[in-house]
Amino acid sequence: MALTEMIAKLQASKLVAVIRGNSAEEAQSIAEAAIKGGITHIELTYTTPFVGKAFEALHSTDATIGAGTVLDVQTARDAILHGAQFVVSPHFDSEIAKLCNRYNVLYMPGCMTVKEIVSALEYGCTIVKLFPANGFDPSFIKSIKGPIPQVDVMPTGGINLENMKDWIQAGAVAVGIGSDLTKAYRNNGAEGVTALAQNYTNTLRRVKE
Numbered sequence: 001m002a003l004t005e006m007i008a009k010l011q012a013s014k015l016v017a018v019i020r021g022n023s024a025e026e027a028q029s030i031a032e033a034a035i036k037g038g039i040t041h042i043e044l045t046y047t048t049p050f051v052g053k054a055f056e057a058l059h060s061t062d063a064t065i066g067a068g069t070v071l072d073v074q075t076a077r078d079a080i081l082h083g084a085q086f087v088v089s090p091h092f093d094s095e096i097a098k099l100c101n102r103y104n105v106l107y108m109p110g111c112m113t114v115k116e117i118v119s120a121l122e123y124g125c126t127i128v129k130l131f132p133a134n135g136f137d138p139s140f141i142k143s144i145k146g147p148i149p150q151v152d153v154m155p156t157g158g159i160n161l162e163n164m165k166d167w168i169q170a171g172a173v174a175v176g177i178g179s180d181l182t183k184a185y186r187n188n189g190a191e192g193v194t195a196l197a198q199n200y201t202n203t204l205r206r207v208k209e
Contacts, residue, residue, distance in 0.1 A: 001064075001085055006106045007127065009040075009064060010086075010174050011152075015204055016041040017197070018068055018156060018178030024053035030181060033190035035063045037197020043068040043088055043176065046075050055082040066106075073099050080105055088156075088176075090131055092116050097123035108154060112136075117144065117151055127152045127173055134158025138170035145171060161199060165207045 001009075010016070017034040019042060021027030027048045034042065042058065044051050045068040058065050066086035067079030073095040076087050080103050087100050092109035100107035101124050110131040111117045120128050130136060133155030141153050155167050156176030167175050177200060184192035 003104050003106055006064070006085060010106075010127070013040050013064075014168060014172075014174045014208075015039055015200060016043050016066075016154070016156075016174055016176045017181055018043045018045060018176050019048070019054075020045045020178060020182055021048045021054070024048060024050045024057075026185075027051060027054040028057045029190055030185050030193055031058055031063075031065075032061070033185070033193035034181060034197045035061055037194040038201035039197045040064060041174075042066070043086075044084075045069040046071070046079070052078070052082045055079075055084065059083055070096060072096070076100065076107075088129055090129075092120045092123075092125075092128075094119075094123055097125060110156075114144070114148070117148060121148070121151060126150070127154055129153075129176065130155040132157030133167070133175075138163075138166045138172075141167075141171045161203055164200070164203060168204070168207050 017039045019027050019031045031042045041064045043066050044054050047069050064085050067084040068088040070076050070087050070089045076096045076099050086106040088108045090110040097107050108127045108129050109120050111128040130153050152173035154174045155172055159175045159177050184196040
């Protein structure tokens, strides 16, 4: 998928499910349930043991599958070899940026300061992850876009059904949700994840109207 197409799909979707599992099989189950609930962008985190197996299992779906918690260039390369269509890290890493540019893969690094955001832009990152978002107010996006209008922000960490609307209306290109899905799986299994995913997608649809 071309990088511009990947960005356009993310902008249209506005929702990324961040999947953390105790095993690749569990991550696959949570991801499949989220997809069934209407979420089209899945971020499989590298905190999940043998996460590559989940990548392989999910490539048969229609969802866009990316990699999260990518801490170094070696992990980024492994993710790309497993077919990751985007790469997300909790920090900015110039070597990861160069690798992703080389293979035309979208890289969304975690940034919290103007200096970090500008550094990311210099390495070709047009979307940055605000992490953890629960340490910020949605007005952060407007404040950042004043001096740096060309950057798009994806808040992740602490996003829920109650505050998602505020972040989207503040100008977030997308939001990342994770802990809610994990809790739903622990409490109610795959059906709980699907129901919650449907709730998120329905809420997002109303926000867009």
